[in-house]
Amino acid sequence: MSTSAYAVRDSMTMLRRNLKHMYRYPTITLSVAAMPVVMLLLFVYVFGGAIGNGLGLPGASNDRGEYTNFVVPGIILMAVTSGGVTTAVSVCTDMTEGIINRFRTMAISRASVLVGHVVGSVIQTMISLVFVLGLAFVVGFRPDASPIEWLAAIGLLVLLAFAVTWLSAAMGMGAKTIETASNAPTPLTFLPFLGSAVVTPDSMPVGLRWFAEYQPFTPINETLRGLMLGTEIGNDGLKAIAWCLGLIVVGYLWARAVFNRETTR
Numbered sequence: 001m002s003t004s005a006y007a008v009r010d011s012m013t014m015l016r017r018n019l020k021h022m023y024r025y026p027t028i029t030l031s032v033a034a035m036p037v038v039m040l041l042l043f044v045y046v047f048g049g050a051i052g053n054g055l056g057l058p059g060a061s062n063d064r065g066e067y068t069n070f071v072v073p074g075i076i077l078m079a080v081t082s083g084g085v086t087t088a089v090s091v092c093t094d095m096t097e098g099i100i101n102r103f104r105t106m107a108i109s110r111a112s113v114l115v116g117h118v119v120g121s122v123i124q125t126m127i128s129l130v131f132v133l134g135l136a137f138v139v140g141f142r143p144d145a146s147p148i149e150w151l152a153a154i155g156l157l158v159l160l161a162f163a164v165t166w167l168s169a170a171m172g173m174g175a176k177t178i179e180t181a182s183n184a185p186t187p188l189t190f191l192p193f194l195g196s197a198v199v200t201p202d203s204m205p206v207g208l209r210w211f212a213e214y215q216p217f218t219p220i221n222e223t224l225r226g227l228m229l230g231t232e233i234g235n236d237g238l239k240a241i242a243w244c245l246g247l248i249v250v251g252y253l254w255a256r257a258v259f260n261r262e263t264t265r
Contacts, residue, residue, distance in 0.1 A: 014116020018090070022124050032086055033128040035189065036079040037135055043071050043198060044139050051199060068140040073225040074197025077217060079132040080161050081192065083125030084168030084185035091117050091172030092181035114255055117169055122161045129157065143228040153227040159244035160220060164188055166251025173258040192217040196225075216243035 043051070044067070051067060094113070133141075145153065168185040175181035194211060195201070195218035201209045212218055219239035226233035 014112045015119050016116075018116050018120030019123065021090070022120065030128070030131070032082050032125060033079060033131045035082050036075050036128075036132045039078060040072070040075045040132065040135060040139065043075070044068050047198075068136075069142060069229055070225075071198055072136045072141045073228060074192050074195075074221050075136065076129065076132060076157070076224065077160070077192040077197060077221055078189060079129050080125055080157055081164050081185075081188045083121055083128065083161065084164045084171075084188050085182055086124065087117065087121040087165050087168040088172030088175065088181040088185050089178055090121070091169050092175045092178055095173055095175075096177070111256070114169060114259055118162065118165045121165045121168075122158065125161045125165070126158070144230055145228045149227045153224055156220065156224060156227070156240060156244070159241065159248070163244050163247035163251060166248055166255055168251075170251055170255035170258050173255060191215065192221060196221050216247065219243065 094117075164185070167188065171184035172181045175184055194208070195215055196212065197217070201212040201218065204212055219236040220243060222231075222236040223233055223240040225231055226236070
């Protein structure tokens with residue numbers, strides 16, 4: 001069997017390990033969806049009428065329908081980024097509780113530990129996303145995407161999930177305590193709200209507007225909104241893919257460098 005075949009086999013073993021953890025502790029998956037669910041209810045039922053009316057969305061102050069459609073893509077992004085916290089915590093737990101030292105004594109691919117965590121976390125994130133999207137339909141989200149557009153939206157969310165997960169895995173490996181690991185990816189969770197998730201960048205002060213226009217989550221959010229609701233995407237689609245792929249590369253190289261440093265001490 002070739003080296004690459006051994007690496008794939010070991011990665012599948014580590015993935016099964018992480019999926020078993022997810023099965024035994026389903027509350028972890030629910031906790032990933034908890035914050036996006038709270039934010040969805042808050043922005044639809046508490047702030048939805050006022051913000052939607054301020055943005056000039058028709059019908060927003062009455063049935064909140066237009067603003068619900070506007071805000072849900074941003075909440076979906078938040079559901080994806082929320083998975084980074086559990087990734088960082090699970091990786092940090094392995095790094096600090098000795099299991100990595102056990103793996104070092106076994107004839108397994110070193111990369112398989114990371115791959116198992118990342119792929120398992122992406123699956124967990126997508127499952128939590130189903131809960132959030134289901135609730136979005138309940139509160140009035142009404143997309144008009146075609147099957148092809150839904151597939152494109154799902155593909156974009158998977159790319160983003162891999163990007164966030166690799167970055168969070170690197171943060172978790174570099175953290176010395178579980179508390180530090182749980183806090184490190186938090187800025188990623190709220191970064192969509194400093195973009196076009198809940199309001200348009202045009203409504204922001206100049207400095208914040210500049211940041212909102214050029215940070216990665218704005219083109220990702222606009223692409224997702226366009227795919228689901230039929231709004232104009234323009235070149236945001238290419239920017240979104242480029243940002244996701246770039247963040248995946250950065251996260252992977254960062255995670256691999258930290259892992260190699262920590263496991264060769």
